[in-house]
Amino acid sequence: MSDKKDLILQEDEKHLVLDHDYDGIHELNHPLPSWWTGSWILSFVFCVPYFMYYVLMDGPTLLDEYNTDMAKINKVIEAELANSSKFDMNQYSTWVKANDGVAKGKVVYEDNCLSCHSDGGAGDIGPNLTDKYWLNAKGDAKTIYPVVVNGVEDNGMPAWGEVLSKNELMSVVSYIITLQGTNPANAKEAQGELIE
Numbered sequence: 001m002s003d004k005k006d007l008i009l010q011e012d013e014k015h016l017v018l019d020h021d022y023d024g025i026h027e028l029n030h031p032l033p034s035w036w037t038g039s040w041i042l043s044f045v046f047c048v049p050y051f052m053y054y055v056l057m058d059g060p061t062l063l064d065e066y067n068t069d070m071a072k073i074n075k076v077i078e079a080e081l082a083n084s085s086k087f088d089m090n091q092y093s094t095w096v097k098a099n100d101g102v103a104k105g106k107v108v109y110e111d112n113c114l115s116c117h118s119d120g121g122a123g124d125i126g127p128n129l130t131d132k133y134w135l136n137a138k139g140d141a142k143t144i145y146p147v148v149v150n151g152v153e154d155n156g157m158p159a160w161g162e163v164l165s166k167n168e169l170m171s172v173v174s175y176i177i178t179l180q181g182t183n184p185a186n187a188k189e190a191q192g193e194l195i196e
């Protein structure tokens with residue numbers, strides 16, 4: 001039994017038999033694939049400079065990287081907010097015309113405003129947006145836009161400048177303008193000042 005010739009070996013396996021013999025037990029040594037050995041050696045080579053840079057020298061820690069990324073993100077958010085809070089009538093009219101703003105604004109309205117201002121701006125928790133009476137705005141895009149951006153937080157109108165993009169803000173304002181004089185069913189009573 002302890003003789004190698006008793007082994008059933010494929011022809012191409014013969015050179016793999018190790019020449020030790022434990023009570024008749026033979027061992028074949030299949031080498032690992034070269035791609036595996038190669039990546040194993042590479043990982044060792046890689047870890048030397050990695051360890052030196054991140055542990056021994058002053059490479060950034062995870063917290064440093066997080067802080068750097070957050071600083072970049074905050075800059076982008078601030079720039080976007082500063083841009084959103086600026087209203088320019090030319091930019092607004094051009095964008096709304098070129099991008100079918102009213103149709104887009106209707107979708108923005110239904111997703112974000114309908115819960116308080118009701119269907120078609122009839123008014124519910126928030127005031128009626130279809131009549132000529134206004135609490136904060138004066139019925140035109142130039143005065144409605146900042147109310148939507150900044151909200152009237154003390155009275156329950158959220159600030160949308162932090163939530164919606166500039167394009168969404170311009171489009172929802174253009175949709176609100178189209179609601180003027182539509183007289184929806186169940187319209188809320190007039191609130192605020194009459195603006196002719």
Ligand code: HEC
Nearest residue numbers: 112113116125126127134135136137144148152155156157
């Ligand atoms: C959580 C409820 C709520 C939501 C949601 C809401 N609003 Fe309002 N909105 C109000 C309230 C309440 C007021 C009245 C504020 C006041 O009394 O000064 C108001 C006021 C307004 C005004 C000024 C009306 C006036 O008479 O001057 C506009 C314009 C307006 N909202 C547009 C929007 C738009 C556009 C959205 C969605 C992007 C929206 N609102 C979402 C509650 C809401």
